[in-house]
Amino acid sequence: MKKALSRGLALGLALAVGVGMAGCAGGGSGDDKGVSGGGTYDGPKVEINFWNGWTGGAAPVLVPKMIEKFNSEHKNIVVKDVPQEWADIASKMPLAIKAGKGPDVAVLHGDDLATYAAQGLLLKSDDIIKGLGYTADDFPPGIFDKGNYKGAQYAVPWSVTPLGLYVNKDVMAKGGVTDIPTDRASYEAALGKLKDAGVQGEWVDGFVFTGTFELESLIWQFGGDLFNDDVTEATFNSDAGVKALTWMTDLVKNGYSPANVAQDGNIKALLAGKTAFNWNGVWQTTNDAFTGLNWEAAPVPQIGDQKAVWSSSTHWVFPANKGQDTNKTQAAAVFVKWMNDNSADWASTGELPGANSVRNDPSLVEKYPNLKPFIAELDYAHYETVAPGIGEAAAEITTALNEALTGKKSPKQALDDAKAKADQILKQNQAKYGQ
Amino acid sequence: MASSALVTPAAPVTTAGRGGRRPRPRTRRKTLTAYLFLAPFLILFLTFVVAPAVFGLWISVTDWSPFRDVQHFVGLQNYINLFTPGSINSGDFWRAMGATGIFVVASVPFLLVVPLLVAILLNRKIRAATAFRTIFFAPYVLGVAVVGLIWGYILDTQSGILNRLLELVGIRGDIPWLVDVPWVWVSLVGVTVWWTMGLNTVIFLAGLKGINTDLYEAAAIDGAGAVRSFFSVTLPGLRPVMLFITTTTVLASANMFGQSYLLTNGGPGNATRTAIMYISDQGLSQNNMAGASAMSYILFAFLAVISIINFRVQRERQEGPAA
Numbered sequence: 001m002k003k004a005l006s007r008g009l010a011l012g013l014a015l016a017v018g019v020g021m022a023g024c025a026g027g028g029s030g031d032d033k034g035v036s037g038g039g040t041y042d043g044p045k046v047e048i049n050f051w052n053g054w055t056g057g058a059a060p061v062l063v064p065k066m067i068e069k070f071n072s073e074h075k076n077i078v079v080k081d082v083p084q085e086w087a088d089i090a091s092k093m094p095l096a097i098k099a100g101k102g103p104d105v106a107v108l109h110g111d112d113l114a115t116y117a118a119q120g121l122l123l124k125s126d127d128i129i130k131g132l133g134y135t136a137d138d139f140p141p142g143i144f145d146k147g148n149y150k151g152a153q154y155a156v157p158w159s160v161t162p163l164g165l166y167v168n169k170d171v172m173a174k175g176g177v178t179d180i181p182t183d184r185a186s187y188e189a190a191l192g193k194l195k196d197a198g199v200q201g202e203w204v205d206g207f208v209f210t211g212t213f214e215l216e217s218l219i220w221q222f223g224g225d226l227f228n229d230d231v232t233e234a235t236f237n238s239d240a241g242v243k244a245l246t247w248m249t250d251l252v253k254n255g256y257s258p259a260n261v262a263q264d265g266n267i268k269a270l271l272a273g274k275t276a277f278n279w280n281g282v283w284q285t286t287n288d289a290f291t292g293l294n295w296e297a298a299p300v301p302q303i304g305d306q307k308a309v310w311s312s313s314t315h316w317v318f319p320a321n322k323g324q325d326t327n328k329t330q331a332a333a334v335f336v337k338w339m340n341d342n343s344a345d346w347a348s349t350g351e352l353p354g355a356n357s358v359r360n361d362p363s364l365v366e367k368y369p370n371l372k373p374f375i376a377e378l379d380y381a382h383y384e385t386v387a388p389g390i391g392e393a394a395a396e397i398t399t400a401l402n403e404a405l406t407g408k409k410s411p412k413q414a415l416d417d418a419k420a421k422a423d424q425i426l427k428q429n430q431a432k433y434g435q
Numbered sequence: 436m437a438s439s440a441l442v443t444p445a446a447p448v449t450t451a452g453r454g455g456r457r458p459r460p461r462t463r464r465k466t467l468t469a470y471l472f473l474a475p476f477l478i479l480f481l482t483f484v485v486a487p488a489v490f491g492l493w494i495s496v497t498d499w500s501p502f503r504d505v506q507h508f509v510g511l512q513n514y515i516n517l518f519t520p521g522s523i524n525s526g527d528f529w530r531a532m533g534a535t536g537i538f539v540v541a542s543v544p545f546l547l548v549v550p551l552l553v554a555i556l557l558n559r560k561i562r563a564a565t566a567f568r569t570i571f572f573a574p575y576v577l578g579v580a581v582v583g584l585i586w587g588y589i590l591d592t593q594s595g596i597l598n599r600l601l602e603l604v605g606i607r608g609d610i611p612w613l614v615d616v617p618w619v620w621v622s623l624v625g626v627t628v629w630w631t632m633g634l635n636t637v638i639f640l641a642g643l644k645g646i647n648t649d650l651y652e653a654a655a656i657d658g659a660g661a662v663r664s665f666f667s668v669t670l671p672g673l674r675p676v677m678l679f680i681t682t683t684t685v686l687a688s689a690n691m692f693g694q695s696y697l698l699t700n701g702g703p704g705n706a707t708r709t710a711i712m713y714i715s716d717q718g719l720s721q722n723n724m725a726g727a728s729a730m731s732y733i734l735f736a737f738l739a740v741i742s743i744i745n746f747r748v749q750r751e752r753q754e755g756p757a758a
Contacts, residue, residue, distance in 0.1 A: 091719075094501075119501070203593070206614070206702065206703070207700055207702070208700075258592070258593055258609070259609075259611070260592045260609070260611030260614040260615055261592060261593065261614070262587070262590070262591045262592050262593075262595075262611075262612075262613045262614055263587070263613070263700060264587075265591050265592060265593055265594065268591065268594050269593060269594060272594055274593070274594065389721060389722065391720065391721075392716075392720065392721045399704055399705060402702045402703055402704055403703065403704040406611075406614060406615050406702070406703040406704070408703060408704055424523045425523065428523055428723075432500060432722060432723070
């Protein structure tokens with residue numbers, strides 16, 4: 001929610017910058033100019049700028065410590081940490097890169113990668129990544145390819161944030177339910193028992209956080225997908241989509257959920273002991289409000305025909321600054337590898353480290369036991385679609401969900417209308433981003 | 436734009452009826468000094484308002500894309516698209532304009548009447564008037580993010596305190612304040628009135644203090660009661676203030692963004708997505724600068740027309756009895 005909120009608040013500022021940005025079109029070609037190397041840098045001493053949006057939670061304390069350690073271990077590299085609001089990065093970075101004043105390395109959200117790559121703002125990083133020895137097998141399945149755009153690799157995964165099932169165990173016990181449900185039969189049985197005990201077990205909401213994430217998880221579970229392979233057409237109105245959305249509206253119809261749940265109304269209700277289940281992101285594990293509550297997180301139940309869950313991701317990128325110094329990019333690559341290798345404590349921020357070697361080390365779940373169910377989900381997690389400007393088309397899914405949940409349209413009608421709109425947007429995007 | 440239209444009919448009256456109003460040399464020198472003092476602001480205004488506005492007008496007649504080095508002139512195509520039913524933006528844009536219209540029509544009367552009544556109460560010689568004035572003005576200093584957060588808690592359908600209170604007094608306790616129409620409009624207008632009425636109140640209060648108390652005494656001697664003196668003394672005395680407040684309030688309401696962005700997310704569906712929300716999303720998030728600029732100019736045209744009508748109506752009333 002923070003990301004969305006701060007994005008909105010900075011829009012006013014971004015208007016001014018956006019106009020200025022539009023003024024200087026063009027930019028780097030996006031070639032990495034032969035940067036490679038096996039995770040070492042022995043050139044002259046360089047200072048590299050690192051931009052990130054880590055301004056909240058545990059990160060502002062953790063990251064400077066990590067960077068200090070890195071700097072002390074590397075005599076010829078000085079990393080300068082430049083944290084700022086995500087919205088500020090979005091508005092400043094394209095302009096800065098085109099002017100040659102952008103960062104040498106940055107972390108971006110997975111769904112923004114293609115938009116940046118399409119603008120020629122990122123270095124094609126196949127050689128860098130090969131030099132670091134990374135392959136798709138070093139990360140959870142499906143995430144590495146999210147950094148791929150038009151056949152070139154632009155990004156190295158850093159963290160993943162899947163959805164999970166949060167359970168208020170005291171409330172669940174009120175309905176006589178002892179085991180956390182794992183499939184459709186047990187989940188609906190639990191909801192039925194809770195209803196008999198006067199508890200509405202899952203409050204379903206029609207907003208991005210987190211109704212949309214639940215709907216998308218369900219669409220994948222029913223065997224559907226959000227868009228077709230080359231992202232020229234929306235497919236979320238398939239049978240799977242209708243089944244998924246109907247299952248959610250039925251929660252309200254069957255009395256398992258109240259109608260008209262406001263944004264975040266469901267997590268508040270879980271914390272207040274009014275509901276038993278909430279589909280929410282791994283980031284909630286660091287929510288202080290859980291202190292003292294008898295709660296547990298579990299993988300989301302399998303409602304459809306197969307296991308699937310929504311996840312977002314963040315990635316390292318190497319910006320294609322005008323006149324980028326290859327030494328700096330080389331040093332930045334060393335930094336990226338080091339950070340991934342030392343990312344165990346990133347778990348304290350409520351995100352899962354992307355690197356398999358770190359995340360699958362038994363000591364990680366020993367230290368952060370709440371993360372165990374989320375890690376277990378990564379074998380079947382789905383990540384956000386990669387295409388420039390995808391955000392606008394994907395937003396139609398939320399509109400459909402909201403319209404169906406407030407009874408404005410039937411699930412099928414809502415999804416069909418959203419698909420028609422999304423297709424128009426995808427077509428416009430192809431013209432806009434020159435595919 | 437408003438002044439040029441209004442000065443013309445008034446001019447003969449000035450020259451024929453009332454002499455001595457033409458600027459004399461001394462006033463002209465004074466005017467020059469005034470302009471010199473205004474110059475620093477003028478420079479800022481030209482740089483940060485006029486220049487971007489002209490640039491925006493240029494963008495709106497091109498196929499502007501931040502990803503191309505060369506932009507092509509496309510004439511009025513972006514505007515034509517917005518007036519062509521079935522084009523990608525026209526439906527959403529006019530729905531957003533409609534939402535803005537609903538909000539303006541619903542909020543402006545409250546933002547005029549409530550502050551006026553509060554100002555009249557505060558203008559009486561009561562104890563702790565300053566304290567009350569501060570209390571009524573206090574919400575205005577809050578940022579929209581704070582306002583959104585506070586009211587998000589209060590107006591939550593299930594766990595919000597408002598529904599809980601309504602349930603306690605026997606009214607239904609499940610009103611979807613932030614989730615479904617028409618309640619979302621009630622919430623957005625209510626929150627906006629609570630948040631911004633302080634400013635209008637203070638301006639009204641200043642206007643009330645400017646009304647000569649002799650007029651009230653004279654009215655009282657003529658046998659006018661409280662209601663009569665309100666309509667015959669207070670309201671006419673507030674007309675210039677009223678004109679100012681109406682104009683600024685209409686413009687502020689038409690530019691509503693944060694409340695629906697934070698409280699309803701534009702929902703249900705896109706029912707409360709205002710024009711500014713849609714324009715900023717298109718221009719800044721979706722890189723559709725050309726279309727968004729055209730939309731801005733259409734919104735501007737609407738607001739300009741409304742402001743002119745507003746000036747006309749209130750100015751004529753003001754000069755009516757005097758002539």
